[in-house]
Amino acid sequence: MPVPDQLEFFVDPGRCIGCQACIQACTECDTHKGQSMIQLDFIDRAGSTQTVPVVCMHCDSPTCAEVCPADAIKRTEDGVVQTARKPRCIACNNCVLACPFGVPKMNTGMNLMMKCDMCYDRTSVGLKPMCASVCPSQALAFGTREEMAQLRPRAKPVNTFQFGAQTIRTKVNVMVPKDNEDTHMDVTAAMYEPAIGHDILDDTFGEGEA
Amino acid sequence: MNHGALRPPVDDHRPVSPDGRPFEEQPRWRRDFPIDWEEDDYVSRRDLVKFVVLTSGAFVVGQAWIAFKSLFGRRDVPTARVAIAEVNEVPLGGSKTFEYPQGSTSRLLVRTGESAFVAYDQQCTHLQCPVVPRVAEGKLHCPCHNGWFDLQTGQPLSGPPRRSLPRVRLEVQQGTVYATGVEDSPS
Numbered sequence: 001m002p003v004p005d006q007l008e009f010f011v012d013p014g015r016c017i018g019c020q021a022c023i024q025a026c027t028e029c030d031t032h033k034g035q036s037m038i039q040l041d042f043i044d045r046a047g048s049t050q051t052v053p054v055v056c057m058h059c060d061s062p063t064c065a066e067v068c069p070a071d072a073i074k075r076t077e078d079g080v081v082q083t084a085r086k087p088r089c090i091a092c093n094n095c096v097l098a099c100p101f102g103v104p105k106m107n108t109g110m111n112l113m114m115k116c117d118m119c120y121d122r123t124s125v126g127l128k129p130m131c132a133s134v135c136p137s138q139a140l141a142f143g144t145r146e147e148m149a150q151l152r153p154r155a156k157p158v159n160t161f162q163f164g165a166q167t168i169r170t171k172v173n174v175m176v177p178k179d180n181e182d183t184h185m186d187v188t189a190a191m192y193e194p195a196i197g198h199d200i201l202d203d204t205f206g207e208g209e210a
Numbered sequence: 211m212n213h214g215a216l217r218p219p220v221d222d223h224r225p226v227s228p229d230g231r232p233f234e235e236q237p238r239w240r241r242d243f244p245i246d247w248e249e250d251d252y253v254s255r256r257d258l259v260k261f262v263v264l265t266s267g268a269f270v271v272g273q274a275w276i277a278f279k280s281l282f283g284r285r286d287v288p289t290a291r292v293a294i295a296e297v298n299e300v301p302l303g304g305s306k307t308f309e310y311p312q313g314s315t316s317r318l319l320v321r322t323g324e325s326a327f328v329a330y331d332q333q334c335t336h337l338q339c340p341v342v343p344r345v346a347e348g349k350l351h352c353p354c355h356n357g358w359f360d361l362q363t364g365q366p367l368s369g370p371p372r373r374s375l376p377r378v379r380l381e382v383q384q385g386t387v388y389a390t391g392v393e394d395s396p397s
Contacts, residue, residue, distance in 0.1 A: 061228050065245040074247045085252065166228075 002078035003123045006144045009132070010157055011055060012175035015139035016040075018051035022131035022140055029119045029130045031083070035107060037116040038131055053140055055131065056081060056103045056116035057161075058171035064095035064104050064115070073113070079171040080120060084113040100163035100187050118172075154178050162186045295319055295387045300327075303345040307332060310378055310389040317378050319387065320345060322361060327387055329378035330364050336371040350375065 018040065026036040039054040062081045065073035072088035073095060075081045084095070091111040095104040104115040119129035123142070127133070132142035141148065148157065157173035162185065174185065227236055233249070234241075244250050294308040300321045307316045308329075318332040320343045330350065332340045339354035349367065350359040357369030364375040379391040 062245060066228065071243045071250070073245070074250060074252060075245050076247050082247075085254075087255070 001124045002076065003080060003118065003120075004126055005078075007123070007126070007142060008145060008148075008157075009055070009058075009118060009129070009172040010141045010143070010148050010152075010175055011053065011172060012139045012141065012152065012155065013052040014175070015137045016051050016053055017137050017139070018042075018049060019136060021134045021136060022053055025130035025134040026116075030121045031117055031119060032114065033107075033110075035105070035114055037103075037105065037114060039102070053131070053135075054101060054103065055129075055140065055172065056118065057101055057159075057168070058118065060169040060171070063098045063100060063166075063168075064113075067094045067098040069094060076120070078124075080118050080123070081115070082117050082120065083115055086110075086112055089113055100161070100166065100168055148175075156180075158185060160185075163188055289391050291381070291388050291390050293386050294329075294389050297321075297325070297382065297385045297387060300387075305343045305345075308389075310392070316340070317389075318343065318350075319378075319380075320361065325382055327380050327382060328361060328364075329380055329389065330359075330375040331378070331392075333375075334371055335366070335373040335375060336369070341375065 020040055022038050023036045023040060026032060026038045027034055029037075037056075041052045041054055042048075043050045043052060058075075058079055058081050060079070062073065062075060065075065065081060068084070069092060070084075070088045070090045072084040072090070073081065074085060089112050091106060091108070091113065093106055093113075095113055095115075096106050104113050106112075107114050119127075119131075123129055128142040129140075132138075132140045135141070138151070141151070145157070152175055154177060155175040156178045158176050159170045159173045161168040161170065168187075176185070227233070227240060233244070241249075290311065292310055294310060295306050300306050300319065302321055302324070305318055305320045307318055309315075310317050310329075316332045317329055318341065319327060319329045321327055322345060330341070334341050334352035334354065334357055336352065336355060336357050339352050341350045341352045341357075341359065343361065344351050345361065348361045350361055350364075351357070352359075352369065352371065355370045357371040358367040359365065359371070359375055360367055364377045366372060366374065377393045378389050379393060381388045381390050
């Protein structure tokens with residue numbers, strides 16, 4: 001049974017309070033085998049308490065699946081990219097390295113790549129994913145576009161991202177201020193931010209040539 | 211930037227490749243290893259187990275049905291008394307085919323002695339070839355696969371058949387042979 005079309009995932013990093021409820025809830029999802037598939041990233045740990053929950057964005061053209069040499073990563077009809085199929089996954093880590101958002105995790109104990117599958121057992125029957133059902137500030141929200149427009153009148157959903165030269169369109173939306181300029185969000189922009197300590201000076205993505 | 215034109219939206223339910231071209235125009239390797247579940251021939255373990263369990267379950271039910279039918283669903287044995295031949299009509303060691311009841315598969319009447327007659331269904335119980343009486347050897351022979359039956363009891367002696375020939379009960383009265391019923395072999 002596919003995830004209903006009208007129900008969408010909205011990530012609103014500005015609302016995240018770092019309570020880690022999503023991480024706990026994620027481990028309880030039946031499809032996650034007791035592992036938490038969500039990451040809570042600290043933006044600038046030394047100077048700020050701001051955190052960002054990272055769930056799988058479920059790309060239109062999933063890079064993890066594109067690079068999989070064993071054809072193990074499959075997307076279901078509703079656009080949800082699933083955890084690698086156990087009989088096929090060879091634990092090569094390609095997807096882990098390739099994902100622009102850093103979502104797939106290698107479960108070395110099981111030799112299996114596991115990733116956020118939007119709690120497929122729950123969303124496919126119309127329930128909210130575990131993280132969205134527990135998030136107290138609704139930084140992780142699951143519902144219809146109309147509901148979100150009503151709840152977040154000053155924000156708009158964006159689902160196009162830039163990763164170097166690669167443009168990524170995703171099933172999951174990120175909420176940005178409504179009056180924001182309509183540009184792609186650059187996933188790698190933070191790497192050039194000296195405050196985070198990843199001051200990359202060389203041209204990693206070959207953007208200078210383009 | 212116009213990001214609506216970059217790729218069709220997810221809800222089109224079509225596979226989207228990095229170059230944005232439709233699935234049919236993709237190179238062979240990408241069509242061979244599609245990302246979408248429906249295009250792939252992937253069979254999940256649960257689907258396989260379901261298929262195996264349901265199929266073997268169907269076989270079990272079928273076997274039970276056959277067993278039930280052979281135990282309780284016995285065909286009605288006709289009991290009408292029908293004259294099938296005159297004693298003089300059939301020479302000693304000779305035979306005659308007849309239908310009992312009318313319209314049945316052909317039955318075989320064999321005269322084994324002065325007033326001794328036996329009658330069986332002529333169809334071999336292996337693959338329905340007509341059996342041939344070998345009175346001198348006391349057997350019935352099916353030439354198709356070299357099957358042998360006992361002439362006195364109809365039981366299989368050798369060859370592929372495993373079931374007895376259905377026997378026709380006979381009565382001889384005043385020079386006439388009557389059929390009075392059929393003993394179906396237990397299958």
